[in-house]
Amino acid sequence: MTTPFNAVAQTWDEDPRRVAVAAAIVAKMLGALRLTPQTTLLDYGAGTGLVSLALAPHVGRLLAVDEADGMLDILRAKLASGAHGNVEVRHWSAGQDSSGLPEFDVITGSMVLHHVEDIPAAAAVFHGLLRPGGVVAFADLDLDDGRFHGKEMHTFHPGFDRDWLRAVFEQAGFNSVTFQEAHRVTKKFEDGGERTFPIFLLTAVRS
Numbered sequence: 008m009t010t011p012f013n014a015v016a017q018t019w020d021e022d023p024r025r026v027a028v029a030a031a032i033v034a035k036m037l038g039a040l041r042l043t044p045q046t047t048l049l050d051y052g053a054g055t056g057l058v059s060l061a062l063a064p065h066v067g068r069l070l071a072v073d074e075a076d077g078m079l080d081i082l083r084a085k086l087a088s089g090a091h092g093n094v095e096v097r098h099w100s101a102g103q104d105s106s107g108l109p110e111f112d113v114i115t116g117s118m119v120l121h122h123v124e125d126i127p128a129a130a131a132v133f134h135g136l137l138r139p140g141g142v143v144a145f146a147d148l149d150l151d152d153g154r155f156h157g158k159e160m161h162t163f164h165p166g167f168d169r170d171w172l173r174a175v176f177e178q179a180g181f182n183s184v185t186f187q188e189a190h191r192v193t194k195k196f197e198d199g200g201e202r203t204f205p206i207f208l209l210t211a212v213r214s
């Protein structure tokens with residue numbers, strides 16, 4: 008399908024800032040989640056697998072899903088050596104039929120939610136894919152004026168108001184919705200200005 012991520016997939020991992028953001032988010036997720044060799048994990052919007060492949064050694068099985076085939080091709084190439092035998096890759100987005108997917112203990116997503124148009128619908132789909140007591144962990148931007156992405160990349164949301172996102176997940180049937188700061192990204196702009204953008208980690212438990 009047409010997504011701007013196909014065009015940037017080949018060079019995605021060459022940006023050290025993206026790699027650093029993913030590493031910081033992984034560290035927060037590992038601190039927040041109780042992952043075991045029995046855990047089944049769905050990494051939503053997995054992209055080239057910067058987060059998926061760092062989480063994979065801590066779980067039993069990991070399914071990496073994304074709507075951009077270009078990003079998934081990079082991830083598949085990383086898996087071709089046979090390392091990470093517990094990782095599967097699938098083209099899927101929350102707007103598609105989920106009946107072929109198994110139930111998961113954990114669903115993660117790093118910097119994907121701001122690209123998802125209908126967050127309440129997606130939260131309901133995640134609820135349906137988790138076993139009771141299962142956990143979501145989504146890292147994303149706090150609400151800003153859209154300057155993080157600028158005009159180069161379309162997003163549906165310029166970050167999130169935490170109270171709004173908490174209410175959305177509670178409405179979808181999650182409880183214990185918790186936010187913590189995962190990372191801060193400082194960007195310099197052509198006009199000489201500089202801004203720091205906080206990234207949160209939301210965790211919530213499926214009731």
Ligand SMILES: C[S@@+](CC[C@H](N)C(=O)[O-])C[C@H]1O[C@@H](n2cnc3c(N)ncnc32)[C@H](O)[C@@H]1O
Binds near residue numbers: 058072075100118
């Ligand atoms: C900013 S990248 C983050 C990739 C990876 N999670 C990371 O942290 O390195 C966002 C990813 O989400 C994917 N994406 C965007 N909208 C999506 C949707 N509705 N369903 C599934 N994946 C989506 C994009 O194709 C892209 O690979």
